[in-house]
Amino acid sequence: MSDLYGYSHTRRSRVAAVLAAATLLLAGCAGGGGRLEAPRHGTQDVNPQDPATLRDGGDLRIPLDNLPTNYNYNHVDGHENATQSVLAALMPQVFEDAPDGTQRLNTDVVTSAQLVSTNPQVVHYRINDRAVWSNGRPIDWEDFAAQVRASSAANQAYQVGDKSGYADVAKVDRGETDKDVLVTFAHPYSEWQQLFYLLYPKETNNDPAVFNTGWLLAPRETAGPFKVGVVDRTAKTLTLVRNERWWGAKPKLDRVIFTVTERRARADRLANNEIDTYEIGSDVDLFRRAQGIPGVRIRQAIPKQYPHLTFNGAPGAVLSDLRLRQAIARGVDRKAVAQRLVGQIVPNLVPMGNHIYPVGSKGYRDNTAFPFDQAAANAELDALGWVRPAPGAVRAKDGRPLRLRMVVPAGNPPSDATSKTVLDQLGQIGVQVVIEAVPPNAFFDEFVNRGNFDLTTFQWVSSSASFSNSLNVYQSPKGNDTGQNFSRIWDPRIDELYRQGFAELDDNKRIEIGNEIDKLIWQEVHNIPLYPQTGAFAVREKLANFGAKGLGDWDYIRAGWMN
Template sequence: MRSKVLVVVVALAVAACGGPAGNDSGLKGANQTLGQADVNPRDPAEVADGGNFTWPIDNMADTWNYWHLNGTPADGSRILRTFMPNLVVQNADATISLNKDYLESAELTSSEPQVIELKINPKARWSDGRQIDWTDFESMWKALNATNKAYQTNTKTGYEDISKVERGATDQDVKVTFRKRFAEWRSLFSPLFPKSVFDSPEEFNTGWVDAPKITAGPFKLGSIDRTAKIVTVVRDPAWWGERPKLDSITFRQVDRAAQADAFANGQIDWYDIGASVDSYRKAKSTPGAVIRQAVSPDYMHVTFNGAESSILKDPKLRVALMRGIDTKAITRAVIGQMLKSDAQVIGNRFFMLGSKQYQDNSAVAAFDREAARGKLEELGWKLDGEFRKKDGRELAVRLVIPLPNAVSTDIAKLIQSQLREIGVKIDIQHVPLADFFEDFVNVGNFDAAIFRWLSTATPVSSAAGIYTLTEGAVGQNYGRVGSAEINDLLQRANSELDDTRRFALANEADKKVWELGSQLPLYQLPGAVAVRDTVANFGAPAYANNPFDYIHMGFVKK
């Protein structure tokens, strides 16, 4: 399943402007049924043995250490999950199953104190021949629990609550004792990395930048060609589990704007339609293509920078800007033409549209141009010509987006136009995609930034690192916005074993995040992909994307 942090996905699709299509042949919007995948499910006997599947990616991995600050972008995560241990599997309906290839059992054996006991599959081995054992878990916990700040980790959630990791009856028995209860404990240690990664901060931070050193999965690394921007994984003959159907998977970097044509030309085997009307239309007209759709647990948003160095350090100013942005108009312009029904904005960061826990908490920052103008005046930002100034400083916000990036460019221009109407200047800065996260988002080099968050089956713990504010550590709180109250709500939620109470606390935390103006959610993606009609067990997986079904995916027998 997805680990503690949300995976970042860059939006790189062509957007179109205009209202909802009202088109019977269009995609479903927020009226989709949750928990249903659309993947052309086939019995393994119907899937051909062999073949190569070409998978488009937006960018090469900045590091192959998922747990490093730069390790969370989706493309790198999806590649490494073909060859690293995913201890649990996230299902289409957002439930979690144990991955028996790695763990024979995982049980909560005590609540006070909380103790979990894991039994590792004795067949599970690292590529250097060593059995996976309890010391891998211990080393990982020590690196991620935030006691040594030299480890540049992207999360501490859950690991900071553990008091000790011990050997059980054998080296393949792991006993984890918590000093504070952690409800979503099944999300821990996945993907698992070998203890050598955690030997030192230097090894953790830089040792896996160029390539993974040790693996343990159904595939292994075949090659990395940074010039051609291609990564190939091949079947690992040492794999102890069910044999994958495919011989290999080739991950090839292709600009989003070019993916529909690359697919039509046979250069890739699928692509994410995302928010691109153009890509949607091309998929409909491409011979041998099928559009598959399922609820997508990811959404587009704007992150605001609240650090002391940012012009947006005042939460009241951030909320005023949010009130000047018409998210409904943006959502209609970007995805409305593809949908049968009216496009809906999202008003929650922890729970997706359609889920039982979802509630719209956005009232405090709801679009109201006059209220936005009034608040700016109250804060001392007075109109001076077209834009506002305070103490001689112009209210100019640097909005950073990656290039090439048609969707984010269109969103940025809409925001620029909308905020101009309340006297706020938006300076759009395009930066190379390869540098967007590592040199800008991750290090807080922006006033505002546009990208996507991918949610998980453990929504509270996986989002905690984004909204928790920790002195001396960023995690994934790229905007450096938070409060002791939000920290407390999230800590209480993560330690609450009762689902109803845990989700209620998460919604309370979401309300506080709205009040601080750290992020502005825009829309939830329709979850549509274009894929060859000959492909089996792959398509729109709903929540079953962590990992994808790399074992059974392949091509239907002719």
């Protein structure tokens, strides 16, 4: 789940891991000490070139924090950003994320996808006649049907990352041919385009054992422009090669090689011609190092992710008091956090203002509530009975000090800098923050997922189906099933608005509903979005059609090397 900020969770509607005035997020490209200049939002910075002018062949070497823990993206352990980056070259995507934050049909996989009825809602997919799996079997309607059965979680033996949308399907039928799919919904599901984002073969989805564990060590049947060449778990390297069964445009690259590489080593490896790009994110050192590497450019476009400060509001937790959360929120200077973390990369960065919609997307509005105001924070804490016995002392109530455990992954500079900044800021209003750095491999499973924290920080990674993406994070827990609502904070009004939004097929009306939800999330102080992630990448200047992907997906078919 690690990503450029440190640790991230995909929030791709069908999960969860993981966006302020867009015009002030500076971007562009720089090298050799240059600055990031022009605003870039709703676009990509990938050195666009006509693929016909690029060299035929070559390798693209990409660093990873870790090899995927499960190559089944629809499994709870596989639903993370790093896994998606790998699988985008291997698995069919019915709709892709476009650079402007919308979704576009991938006609290599499905030549058409049409809403043919609204009552009931029915979508007709026409699968490309040439589309085949790597074992030679044609992709057909049964693959769609099997994915719905598995990902709907109707059978609890399937350990599903997110059932959103799939659980709303009533049935999947064969159309006139095996290449025609009719998906009928039990009730309207507005963001239906996000279904089948990564389609898996029926051989996987028909068997819970294969779904859960069959993709642990390596991918099985794939259907993308590339296929698996070698998975070397000792060297921690995954090599993809051209798929000879691929029916679309021929990729320009011979191979895509993913290698597990420590973040602090990435600049050296890029300078030594061992990798071709790395994600800078919030790492000022990686940014500075990239500026000094000959033949390397810094490319940037605002992505679908943002770091945040999450509050634990579970019953019995100190932050279960809404008014206390609101008071503490006023003590957090998000602009100062952004300046400390990424000010040298993107000066004058404005804090993130929305929990649901990314900066640069059609739905983004700045709905910020409880802006930084130390005087108001102190007054509210006084009114709540959290008394400060002397200037500089920790507040207390009924003999209990106002002490908060902030859990972060050990050895992660951005998380470390964020936690220390929050410690300093909240200390100024009499709130003691105790930082607890925990083993990275235990951060989510043993702490975040279990609500074993008062405060924590990581980042959300979303998709263009932003409304659906956010459901699992803000829905009401059902017994022990909290989804990705790690804060255990909810409001029944939010559940009702989600119900309305999922039934609203008009995009503009659904966006307004989404922003009403966001306003409630701000009032509940579920989490505080900090700033849009920088989206900065260090990239070899001769690498074309690849780099800062912004709100879209990488295109492994068009990526290649200039002559």
